[in-house]
Amino acid sequence: MKIPALFTLIIISGCAVTYAPPVSLSASSTQRFALPRAVIFNAAKRALVVDGYQITNADENSGIISTAPRDMRVSPDIADCGTTLGLDYLKDNRTSTHVAMGVVVYNNEMEIKANIQGNYLPSSTDQGITLTCVSKGKLESDMTHKVLAEANRQ
Numbered sequence: 001m002k003i004p005a006l007f008t009l010i011i012i013s014g015c016a017v018t019y020a021p022p023v024s025l026s027a028s029s030t031q032r033f034a035l036p037r038a039v040i041f042n043a044a045k046r047a048l049v050v051d052g053y054q055i056t057n058a059d060e061n062s063g064i065i066s067t068a069p070r071d072m073r074v075s076p077d078i079a080d081c082g083t084t085l086g087l088d089y090l091k092d093n094r095t096s097t098h099v100a101m102g103v104v105v106y107n108n109e110m111e112i113k114a115n116i117q118g119n120y121l122p123s124s125t126d127q128g129i130t131l132t133c134v135s136k137g138k139l140e141s142d143m144t145h146k147v148l149a150e151a152n153r154q
Contacts, residue, residue, distance in 0.1 A: 027137030
């Protein structure tokens with residue numbers, strides 16, 4: 001009976017040791033608009049709030065909008081948070097993720113960048129690990145479309 005418990009302990013503790021961070025580069029979305037900068041900026045703020053983000057900074061002079069991280073279940077087609085023993089951490093239900101958005105509006109362009117934080121076994125003090133996550137661009141592309149829809153409502 002002690003051997004299976006020891007084996008399980010070795011496997012679980014080995015997950016942190018075998019962590020392979022993502023190899024892909026983080027994506028962003030840049031979009032040109034034929035609308036005034038103020039319209040784009042306000043549309044971005046509305047789209048973020050409607051999507052459930054809490055805006056922590058919105059400076060129209062610099063064109064920067066930042067949000068607080070929000071709990072969001074992220075799948076492997078949205079982000080890469082690395083692997084352990086060849087298994088994707090995002091396929092494991094014990095992984096939690098949080099997403100924050102950053103938007104920069106300048107002249108007639110807007111750039112959106114998602115910042116994804118991941119934690120494996122977040123409630124475990126001895127086996128939990130913080131994951132390095134990179135976005136694959138889907139969140140940014142979706143938000144760009146939402147901003148366009150908000151801008152066209154004006």
